[in-house]
Amino acid sequence: MIKKMIFGGVVLCTLCNVSIAQNKKNSKDQKPATSTKSDVMKKTPSGVEYSFFKDDPNPKTIQEGSVVKMHIRTVISDSVMFDTYKMNNNEPIEQPMSKQFIGAFWEGFTMCGPGDSVMLQLPIDSAFKDAGGLPPFAKSGDKVKWYLKIFSVKSKEEAEADRVKASKSQNEIDDKLIREYIKEKNLKTLKTASGIYYVIDKTGNGKHAVATDKVKVHYKGYKMDGSQFDSSYDRNQPIDFPLSGVIRGWTEGIPLFEEGGKGTLIIPSSLAYGTNPPPGSNIKANEVLLFDVELLEILK
Numbered sequence: 001m002i003k004k005m006i007f008g009g010v011v012l013c014t015l016c017n018v019s020i021a022q023n024k025k026n027s028k029d030q031k032p033a034t035s036t037k038s039d040v041m042k043k044t045p046s047g048v049e050y051s052f053f054k055d056d057p058n059p060k061t062i063q064e065g066s067v068v069k070m071h072i073r074t075v076i077s078d079s080v081m082f083d084t085y086k087m088n089n090n091e092p093i094e095q096p097m098s099k100q101f102i103g104a105f106w107e108g109f110t111m112c113g114p115g116d117s118v119m120l121q122l123p124i125d126s127a128f129k130d131a132g133g134l135p136p137f138a139k140s141g142d143k144v145k146w147y148l149k150i151f152s153v154k155s156k157e158e159a160e161a162d163r164v165k166a167s168k169s170q171n172e173i174d175d176k177l178i179r180e181y182i183k184e185k186n187l188k189t190l191k192t193a194s195g196i197y198y199v200i201d202k203t204g205n206g207k208h209a210v211a212t213d214k215v216k217v218h219y220k221g222y223k224m225d226g227s228q229f230d231s232s233y234d235r236n237q238p239i240d241f242p243l244s245g246v247i248r249g250w251t252e253g254i255p256l257f258e259e260g261g262k263g264t265l266i267i268p269s270s271l272a273y274g275t276n277p278p279p280g281s282n283i284k285a286n287e288v289l290l291f292d293v294e295l296l297e298i299l300k
Contacts, residue, residue: 262292
């Protein structure tokens, strides 16, 4: 239940290795538009080729430390390797920027600002020169293309202030929805200081896990409309994991149950996936999640 989105050469290589078979199969359907307003590629001093779909008059404000809200689609040869339109429920991502993080494409990013749509291109040998080698399916001479759509560019301080403000507002929305759900379902719940509501259906042996423990659980995850998104019961296989490596709602919520106990967690979105739900899931941004949980064993 952990998700990271990184675009540098090394991680792009990993993404490619994981998804190449499926992406090659679907690449014809996933190809982005390839004609820009000029169809003439220009080149930066560092060698990044670029062509704008839309060159907005807003200032070109991406710089070291900027937090950029954007869509990004990465294409190698004719295969789509990374696509936030498909991987992030069609929601743009918000990503801190740095030259070290972006790598060889950095100069292309600094030419962009809010409202811009652009295609950046580099030979794969240049794009992966610091990645320890090319992806196994690629060959020297292939082109790496990044299709960017920029929504906003903020300083680190502005982004954090907006996050705190949005989080407070979303927490109020979530809490109201949860309370209405509890009333409708006639649940007898308890609430933590952080905003997790929970129901104890069965007590256990009195032992509680702590955030540094590893545990084994059975669970079913579903949304407030009842639609299920995951279940270890369906797989007939409990899972074990360190509590430090999952969403905060589980890190805080699982220790509420005794070993051998069971119940339900109702987790506000800020303690679940917030604005970045897992790629390919039916979970939406800022969605309250529920988990029926059975704490089978504290593994330590």
